[in-house]
Amino acid sequence: MVLAVQYAGLHVRLAEQMKNMMGRNKIMRRQSRQMLMLVLAFVLGLGVFPLQAGAASTTFINPVAPYSSADPHVMRHTDGYYYFVHTSQNWDKIDIVRSSSLTGIGNGTRKTVFTKNQSYCAGANCYSNNIWAPELNYINGAWYLYFSAGSSEPNNANMRMWVIRNTSANPLEGSWSAPIKLRDTAEYWSIDHTVANINGQLYIAWSEIAPGQPQRIMIAKMSSPTAIQGRGTMISAPTNAWETSGGQVNEAPAFITHGSKVHMTFSASGCWTDDYKLGLLTANINADLTVASNWTKNPNPVFQKTSSVFGPGHNSFVKSPDGTEDWIVYHANDGSGQGCGDQRTTRIQKVNWNGDTPVFGAPVNPATAIARPSGEGTGDIFYRIRNRNSGKVLAIHNASTADGANILQWTYNGSGDQRWALDPVAGGYFKLRASHSGKVADVAGRSTADGANVAQYTDNSGLNQQWSFISTNNQYFEIRNRNSGKNLDVTNGGLEDGVNVGQWSDLNNTVQQWIFERVN
Numbered sequence: 213m214v215l216a217v218q219y220a221g222l223h224v225r226l227a228e229q230m231k232n233m234m235g236r237n238k239i240m241r242r243q244s245r246q247m248l249m250l251v252l253a254f255v256l257g258l259g260v261f262p263l264q265a266g267a268a269s270t271t272f273i274n275p276v277a278p279y280s281s282a283d284p285h286v287m288r289h290t291d292g293y294y295y296f297v298h299t300s301q302n303w304d305k306i307d308i309v310r311s312s313s314l315t316g317i318g319n320g321t322r323k324t325v326f327t328k329n330q331s332y333c334a335g336a337n338c339y340s341n342n343i344w345a346p347e348l349n350y351i352n353g354a355w356y357l358y359f360s361a362g363s364s365e366p367n368n369a370n371m372r373m374w375v376i377r378n379t380s381a382n383p384l385e386g387s388w389s390a391p392i393k394l395r396d397t398a399e400y401w402s403i404d405h406t407v408a409n410i411n412g413q414l415y416i417a418w419s420e421i422a423p424g425q426p427q428r429i430m431i432a433k434m435s436s437p438t439a440i441q442g443r444g445t446m447i448s449a450p451t452n453a454w455e456t457s458g459g460q461v462n463e464a465p466a467f468i469t470h471g472s473k474v475h476m477t478f479s480a481s482g483c484w485t486d487d488y489k490l491g492l493l494t495a496n497i498n499a500d501l502t503v504a505s506n507w508t509k510n511p512n513p514v515f516q517k518t519s520s521v522f523g524p525g526h527n528s529f530v531k532s533p534d535g536t537e538d539w540i541v542y543h544a545n546d547g548s549g550q551g552c553g554d555q556r557t558t559r560i561q562k563v564n565w566n567g568d569t570p571v572f573g574a575p576v577n578p579a580t581a582i583a584r585p586s587g588e589g590t591g592d593i594f595y596r597i598r599n600r601n602s603g604k605v606l607a608i609h610n611a612s613t614a615d616g617a618n619i620l621q622w623t624y625n626g627s628g629d630q631r632w633a634l635d636p637v638a639g640g641y642f643k644l645r646a647s648h649s650g651k652v653a654d655v656a657g658r659s660t661a662d663g664a665n666v667a668q669y670t671d672n673s674g675l676n677q678q679w680s681f682i683s684t685n686n687q688y689f690e691i692r693n694r695n696s697g698k699n700l701d702v703t704n705g706g707l708e709d710g711v712n713v714g715q716w717s718d719l720n721n722t723v724q725q726w727i728f729e730r731v732n
Contacts (some may be wrong), residue, residue: 269592269633271581275557277318278687278727283345283404283464284558285528286317286541290350294530295383296320297348297357301554304328306346306359310384314530314539314560314585315593319730323384326357326376342368345404345464345526348383351414351437355383358394360403373405373418375438396432396444398422404526407437408467410474415501416440417447417476419463426450426460429478429493431502447507448478448493454513455491458482462491464526468538471568472497479525480513484551488523489516490542490572514572515542520683521575522548523556529563534587538563538570546578547685557687579681579689579728581636594631594647594732596624600688600725602707605630606644606653608668613649619666619713621702631731641678641694643671652677653700655715660696662716681728688725690718699724 277284280301288294296309296317305327311320328343346359355378362371373394380386394405394416405418414434421427430444450460464479476493492510499506515524527542540563543556550556561582564571576582584593597606604621608629624630628648635643635652644653646668654669655676671677675695682690691700693715701716705723718724 269635270584270590271634271636272315272584272593272730273579273581273634273681273728274559274561274576275318275578275687276315276560276730277558278729279318280554280556281318281558282543282552282554282556283526284541284543285345285347286314286530286560287348287350287528288314288530288533291381292533294320295348296558297346298558299343299346299359303341303343306343306357308348308357308383310382313588314533315588316730316732317560318558319732321384325378325383325388326359328361342371344371347406347528349407349437351407351409354379354437356407356437357383357388358405358407360405361391369401371401371403372399373402377438392438394438394440396430396440396442398443402430404464406465406467406528407434410467410469410501411497413501415467417465417467418444419465419478420444420446427462429462429465429476431465433502445502445504447476447504448491448509450480452480452491452511454487454489454516455480457487458485466528468529468563468570469497470538470565470570473568474501475570476507477514477527479527483523483525486517486522486545486548488525489513490525490527492570494569514570515540515575518574518577520546520577522546522550524559524575532585532587533589537586538565539585540572542575544575545685546683546687550685555686578683580640581634581642592633592647592732593730594633595728596630596731597632597644597691598624598727598729599702599723600727601705601722602702602711604702604707604709604711606632606713606726608646608649611648612668613651615651615669617649617651617668619653619668621706621711621713622709626731634728637673637678639694641680643677644679644691645671653679655693655696655698658695659715660698662698663714664696664698665712665714666700684725686725688722688727690724691726692718700726 281298284298286296294311305324309320309322311317344360349356358375374391377389378386401421402418407416417431420430429448432444433441435441448462450462459482462478466477468475474497477490480491481487492514493507495506522545524544527540541560545555561576605624607622609618611629631647633645651668652671656665658676678694680692698715701724703712
């Protein structure tokens with residue numbers, strides 16, 4: 213905040229603060245020491261300009277894109293930027309996000325580059341609805357944006373594969389060509405295509421439904437980024453029980469190579485079930501990948517639901533900034549029964565290797581500390597912490613840097629007192645560290661009572677300064693104090709700037725629900 217603005221609003225915010233803290237039934241009165249600190253802040257003018265915190269955060273949390281972002285694809289370009297592409301929750305447009313970091317793909321520069329066109333639609337020659345599964349590639353000096361689309365007939369009967377081209381250095385600039393249909397000689401129902409250059413040969417893989425056949429994985433060679441050679445070869449069909457939950461489905465192929473092997477993950481079972489998951493196909497890297505017998509399917513799924521992550525699938529792969537690590541990018545739900553809707557969010561985690569075999573492990577629980585990708589840097593990652601009920605964010609009263617300065621809610625303006633690092637501690641807990649002061653969110657006096665105040669204080673490793681993030685299955689979290697077991701709470705559910713933030717018993721309502729939004 214600018215200093216003049218801080219002082220201009222001080223009387224209002226202080227008065228509002230006192231009113232809020234005295235008006236709630238059962239709320240503890242603020243301790244005299246803390247009241248004195250606020251008065252001194254006013255008298256001595258402690259609303260100073262932001263200071264930089266010392267320690268650097270080495271972790272991040274999932275999801276990295278906390279909005280509807282199904283079928284995510286991320287690529288790292290030679291310009292050092294990551295490009296994150298996904299469709300809107302209405303399936304009517306494609307956005308590209310340009311980010312300087314892999315963990316920051318949810319908050320980079322965003323642009324809508326393609327929107328459905330109702331004026332061009334004639335049966336299978338249609339890209340007017342159901343824009344799905346975009347993928348961005350840079351091939352021979354041009355950008356190619358691949359996506360599935362069709363008309364609005366029952367059961368999406370006319371879904372086909374499309375591509376548009378852009379020759380600008382930055383895909384957020386310049387113009388894109390009209391859509392070009394991608395087709396093999398059969399041209400059946402086709403979605404979820406992916407393109408990769410393996411040993412100098414450009415391949416395309418996709419998901420197809422042919423008459424009388426289940427949804428299966430096809431592969432073909434390409435003569436150019438916009439043309440398929442001949443008829444595709446079927447390399448996987450849903451024959452195992454784990455591939456048929458809710459329907460017989462193999463879709464969303466994704467290539468990854470390592471050493472002497474080329475692997476292809478695919479999503480199995482219906483996305484409308486919790487059992488959407490990943491399978492794995494493997495071939496020798498020097499083999500002709502259009503020969504079905506050159507592929508071997510893993511008999512078991514390689515990535516599937518846990519007790520807190522549901523329907524993980526439709527992934528892509530991307531390298532860490534220094535090129536030494538492989539990362540999987542995928543979507544998943546926080547709650548059971550959320551299916552193919554707009555609750556799906558984008559998550560990332562590192563792929564490990566056992567020789568040339570990928571080891572995916574289990575989907576990491578949301579809001580779990582994850583080590584940052586190699587080469588990304590050591591600067592702090594900051595989040596704004598937004599209340600679901602009010603839309604306001606956690607802030608420090610008057611942007612003070614003093615011990616005991618109060619934590620309240622305020623309209624987000626980008627100031628340092630509204631930006632928080634999430635510093636992990638043992639046991640799955642975090643400290644909430646304000647970027648401007650380096651001080652952490654602290655329950656006053658280590659109180660365990662409803663209504664106890666929350667303020668910033670110098671880090672002393674107290675349990676009252678440690679918080680867990682409890683998923684509410686809707687992209688929001690309860691922020692729970694380790695010492696008291698109470699939740700971070702906006703007093704009386706107030707909607708205005710300056711309403712106090714304290715702790716309260718779990719009420720299972722939106723007043724106690726918060727979302728973490730990356731801001732750098």
